[in-house]
Amino acid sequence: MIVASGPMLSPQAGYTMLAIFGILWVSLGLWWGRRAKSYDGFAVAGRNVGLALGTATAVATWITSNTTMLAPQFALQLGIWGALAYATASFGLFAFAPMSARIRQLMPCGYTAVEFIRRRYGPLATGPFLVISMFYALTWLISMSMAGGKLLTILSGIPYPIGMTAVVLVCVLYTLFGGMYAVIGTDFIQSVIILAGLVVVAIAIMTHTDIADVHTKLAANRPMLLAIAFPAAIMALFNNMLFGFGEIFHSNVWWSRALAMREGVGPKAYVLGGLLWLPVPIVAGFLGLAAPALGIGISQPDTVGPLVAATLLGTGGALLVFIVVFCSLASSIDSLLAATSDLIVNDIVEPLGTQPASDQVKRRWASWSILALGALAWSVALANVGTLATVLFFAGPMVGSCIWPIVGGLYFRRPSPLAASSAMVIGSLIGLLAYVWIGWFVGSLVGAAASGIVFALGTWWFPDRFDFESLSQLEPTPALAVVEG
Numbered sequence: 235m236i237v238a239s240g241p242m243l244s245p246q247a248g249y250t251m252l253a254i255f256g257i258l259w260v261s262l263g264l265w266w267g268r269r270a271k272s273y274d275g276f277a278v279a280g281r282n283v284g285l286a287l288g289t290a291t292a293v294a295t296w297i298t299s300n301t302t303m304l305a306p307q308f309a310l311q312l313g314i315w316g317a318l319a320y321a322t323a324s325f326g327l328f329a330f331a332p333m334s335a336r337i338r339q340l341m342p343c344g345y346t347a348v349e350f351i352r353r354r355y356g357p358l359a360t361g362p363f364l365v366i367s368m369f370y371a372l373t374w375l376i377s378m379s380m381a382g383g384k385l386l387t388i389l390s391g392i393p394y395p396i397g398m399t400a401v402v403l404v405c406v407l408y409t410l411f412g413g414m415y416a417v418i419g420t421d422f423i424q425s426v427i428i429l430a431g432l433v434v435v436a437i438a439i440m441t442h443t444d445i446a447d448v449h450t451k452l453a454a455n456r457p458m459l460l461a462i463a464f465p466a467a468i469m470a471l472f473n474n475m476l477f478g479f480g481e482i483f484h485s486n487v488w489w490s491r492a493l494a495m496r497e498g499v500g501p502k503a504y505v506l507g508g509l510l511w512l513p514v515p516i517v518a519g520f521l522g523l524a525a526p527a528l529g530i531g532i533s534q535p536d537t538v539g540p541l542v543a544a545t546l547l548g549t550g551g552a553l554l555v556f557i558v559v560f561c562s563l564a565s566s567i568d569s570l571l572a573a574t575s576d577l578i579v580n581d582i583v584e585p586l587g588t589q590p591a592s593d594q595v596k597r598r599w600a601s602w603s604i605l606a607l608g609a610l611a612w613s614v615a616l617a618n619v620g621t622l623a624t625v626l627f628f629a630g631p632m633v634g635s636c637i638w639p640i641v642g643g644l645y646f647r648r649p650s651p652l653a654a655s656s657a658m659v660i661g662s663l664i665g666l667l668a669y670v671w672i673g674w675f676v677g678s679l680v681g682a683a684a685s686g687i688v689f690a691l692g693t694w695w696f697p698d699r700f701d702f703e704s705l706s707q708l709e710p711t712p713a714l715a716v717v718e719g
Contacts, residue, residue: 632665
């Protein structure tokens with residue numbers, strides 16, 4: 235029997251690794267920031283991202299701490315279905331591949347998903363969608379910040395507040411300096427490190443464990459984890475799949491990348507990204523299954539992955555896990571900071587003005603937005619509320635309710651503002667009720683189902699005839715709107 239006995243690294247080693255990667259990412263942010271002189275460069279990297287960088291940023295952004303920490307938690311709590319459930323999130327990347335081309339075609343000069351909703355459905359649907367987008371982005375950002383603090387505590391004994399603060403500060407600084415150029419550039423390096431590290435960890439774990447022995451011990455002591463008919467786990471599988479669709483379809487993290495890539499690159503990049511990402515949660519999930527069989531005590535289920543890997547592999551494994559999870563954290567936090575600042579600048583601050591904002595002013599707004607988002611995420615994460623799953627999946631019903639308005643709005647003329655807004659509001663409310671009354675593992679499923687029914691009925695009863703050509707035209711500036719009014 236193997237028993238975890240405290241952090242595998244000394245605090246000095248943890249601080250050293252944190253300093254090395256912190257200095258590296260901030261330096262790269264400063265380097266790439268030289269190209270982000272205009273707001274267009276800062277927000278969408280000049281709309282000239284190629285296939286290699288596009289694939290790398292998709293992989294790195296989607297290999298979040300949720301992949302490396304929640305996939306093992308799913309397996310620990312829900313068994314083999316749990317590990318497979320998280321892998322279904324790759325379907326969202328596959329489905330978004332053709333959508334990215336459609337987005338690029340319809341809005342060649344666009345910036346955000348909220349901008350699409352505003353121009354496609356008008357103000358009636360914009361309000362709910364903006365609230366959902368901001369709430370989800372903040373929830374994801376907070377969960378990533380929490381994961382950073384927990385990682386450093388587990389592996390090196392660095393106090394949670396210090397570790398979490400350091401992770402957030404590093405990501406805020408290099409995103410602030412380089413914008414999307416820095417985000418995509420560091421994502422490329424981070425994706426290489428993450429994938430190489432996971433291969434090494436997987437090989438090492440396989441040599442240190444006997445799969446047949448793990449299966450035998452689970453069958454004897456935790457048979458439900460191997461059960462095919464595990465109702466909660468089966469619901470979690472479909473719930474997570476729909477959550478993945480909702481996350482990617484609605485989130486500006488993915489829209490900003492679709493708009494940043496060169497024409498024709500998006501579909502290839504998202505398919506390749508999905509293929510590279512697919513095996514990662516399955517490998518990570520094995521760590522969760524191995525924990526009870528190996529007798530490793532777990533006090534917090536969302537820390538099972540790093541803890542098992544570090545316990546089995548010793549100091550070298552702990553260092554490798556530290557690097558992999560730190561890179562996965564940074565690649566998600568920076569993406570959220572950049573994409574959410576776009577929402578604040580383009581969909582909140584600028585529409586409130588009475589005059590068109592200059593490029594320099596928008597660039598300044600973006601910087602202040604990144605600082606504010608980092609401060610807000612830090613202040614909430616400091617309380618260390620709940621596990622990663624409960625924090626993140628609270629937004630599940632809301633993002634699930636956005637699937638049908640996004641898909642219907644991109645491809646069909648008939649969906650109306652009333653159908654879209656009703657679907658988002660009613661789907662979110664019913665899904666949240668399911669989250670509270672049943673559990674986090676059904677919120678997205680129920681929210682998406684209710685939203686789909688409402689959206690179909692609203693489109694049938696109140697059809698529209700939208701002109702897609704209007705999306706490719708530049709929006710009137712606030713000043714012109716005042717004059718014309």
